[in-house]
Amino acid sequence: MNARSTIRLVVSVDTEEEGLWNVGFPVRNNTTTNLRGLARFQALCERHGMPPTYLVTAPVLDDEQAVAEMSKWQQESRCEVGAHCHPWCNPPIVAEQVSSRESYLSNLPRELQYEKLAWLTDAIADRMGVRPTSFRAGRYGFSFVTARCLIQLGYTVDSSHLPLFAYPEDGGPDFRMHARLPHRLVDSSKPGSLIEIPVTTGFTRPGYELRRRIYQQTRQPIPRKLRLAGIADRLGIARRVKLSPEGTQTDDLKQLISAGVRDGLQTLVLMLHSSSLVAGCSPYCASEADFERFLSRLDSCLGFARTEFQAEGVTLTQAAVEIDQMLD
């Protein structure tokens, strides 16, 4: 990949109903009170010149105020609206009860994945007036089958990969060995490809590959090694961090950004859930005090990327267009 002088930062929001955190996978009657926090968040991002990418689920499209706000911002090039699939509450609904395993889109049959994605894509185009081109799977439930469906539906960028993380307990994806740099997911059977821009994860110090090996070694299921994992984390030798102000301290976020840039990462993807944007709607912001601390971490993080690395805010699709050219 050719070098680029400026760091890009994508601020991405899984924009969704608040149901997931407390009552499993509710199929119907989902509420979207948390979306009342969008305007304040949008203003914070704009103060940093960073247009957010809102990846929206099906229930969000029934919230008239949120649809009106996001469509207006998108029309004025102040944000991008992409898609986020929570298969349990995304038509066509084929089951009234959904298991944890079935909550991952990637575990569903190909036809059903396609039908749900096609419904969501058309519904976003209809409500927002623009067809979405960016995507993130709910609970990161993404596979090559999902990628093929997205290419068929005209998407150009996915951000469902979460390197270093895995969810094997309930049949979820395993991204422990996945690349952290953006790359093309090519469908060899048909024309077209999708740019994958993973959510930024890493460590608080540079030397990603070495630290990834240490991290994995110390996580082997041997009690003695579990103690080593704790020591490696406390000493900062291999402290795994996701670029999200949800539950991660400001210093760790800043160190992750610095380490990532030093390791050659040119496009950073920060993620958060819309349910963190109103106190009481997510476990990350249970109280007003938690919420204010969350906003302050987000503010510091965006400010740090901007002042230390002259990071420029772009949406997922804008980032993918640039990456596509650089990969040629």
Ligand SMILES: [Zn+2]
């Ligand atoms: Zn989600």
